Amino acid sequence: MAEQLGLIAQTLRNWVKAAERGRLNHKARKVSEEQMELSRLRAENAGLKMENEILKKRRRTLQCSSISSMPFNVIHPERKL
Numbered sequence: 001m002a003e004q005l006g007l008i009a010q011t012l013r014n015w016v017k018a019a020e021r022g023r024l025n026h027k028a029r030k031v032s033e034e035q036m037e038l039s040r041l042r043a044e045n046a047g048l049k050m051e052n053e054i055l056k057k058r059r060r061t062l063q064c065s066s067i068s069s070m071p072f073n074v075i076h077p078e079r080k081l
Helices: 009-021 034-067
Strands: none
Touching: none
């Protein structure tokens, strides 16, 4: 349902809980479609940034482990053992 409204699921849950408790602010300003889209895109961007950081850390971990398992002469071919 939240997706159909262009909202984050947690935002919709918060609104439902507030309405059930009678604490929903009726004086809240109206949100335009552009503002809702901007909010959705910001949330999506934050999620993508987090995924990107996880992938970067994973790549660094894999690179370190593959380098440590390489023979010395592959890492430093100019040096002789």
